[in-house]
Amino acid sequence: MAYEHPRCDHCGDVGCKAGTPGKFKFCPTNVSGYGKEEIAERYSEPILQKMMTVAAKVERGTLQEVNGVRTPIRPRISEIMAFADEMGWKRIGVAFCLAARDEALRLVKVLEARDFEVCSIICRNFGMTKGEVGIPEEACLKSPSETVCNPIYQAELLNEAGTDMNIVVGLCVGHDMLFNKHSNAYVTTLMVKDRMTANNTVGPLYSNFFSEILKKK
Ligand code: SF4
Incomplete structure (x- = not known):
């Protein structure tokens, strides 16, 4: 193994979890020049301090004791809303794909029921075509006249709306x-x-889908 970069995937003991990293040669503590104090300093900006604290609070709020066992008691959607509440974020952008329109509409209903102000932008905003953004015919499903997703303008329109947080x-x-x-x-x-x-998305990792590829390694 001739790595010059961290390879936590090869680590045996995950000592960092207990505050004692470094046994493994390619632990980031051994292959980088950063020290703990310098890293901690990176989180000293007030907004970053707040976000790290709120992330911890959200985790704590999700993992509750149930019958004596630490158990997750709420889904990711509720965590996102709890995070926004704690940050004082009221205006939420929802950037969604045409293929996920049903999920986006359901999400918006929940957000609005919790009194968030929602701005939502579908991927096909402006009805641009693949040809208009320079995508060649061989990269298209059928032809450059088919509409294309427009992610930069999804972002720009939510920037214009002044959203506090965006959800993809x-x-x-x-x-x-x-x-x-x-x-x-964010x-x-x-x-x-x-x-x-x-x-x-991770289902294939638990199946035989990649078995032939893995055999080659
Ligand atoms: S940070 Fe170090 S101790 Fe933690 S998993 Fe990576 S290599 Fe292992």
């Missing part, structure tokens, strides 16, 4: 990256679209 619902691979990069507000993802697995 089912954006395509790549479009999600562009949306996240261009959003001014972004969280509720739903990751997976056309083949009914959106169970």
Whole structure:
């Protein structure tokens, strides 16, 4: 193994969980020049301090004692709303894919019932075509005249609306990256679209789907 970068996936003891990382040669504590104090300093900005504290509070609120056992008592949607509540964020953007419209509409109903102000943008906003954004015919399903997702403008429109936080619902691979990069507000993802697995993105990792690929390694 000739790695120059952290390889936590090869670690045997996950000592960092107990505050004692470093036994493994390619532990980040051994291959980077950063010290703990320097890293802690990165979180000293007030907004980052607040977000880290709120994230901890949300985790604590989700993992409750039930019959003497620490048990998750609420779904991700409730965690997102609890996070927004704690941050004092009222205006929520929902950036959704046409293929996830049903989920987005359900989400918006819940957000509004909890008195959040919602701005929602579908991926096909402006009805742009693949040809208009320079996608060649060989990359299209049928032709460059078919409409294309428009993630940069999903972000720009939510920026214009001044949302406090944006929620991604089912954006395509790549479009999600562009949306996240261009959003001014922090972004969280509720739903990751997976056309083949009914959106169970990690399901294939628990199946034989990759068995032939894995045999080659
Ligand atoms: S940070 Fe270090 S101790 Fe933790 S999993 Fe990675 S290699 Fe292992």
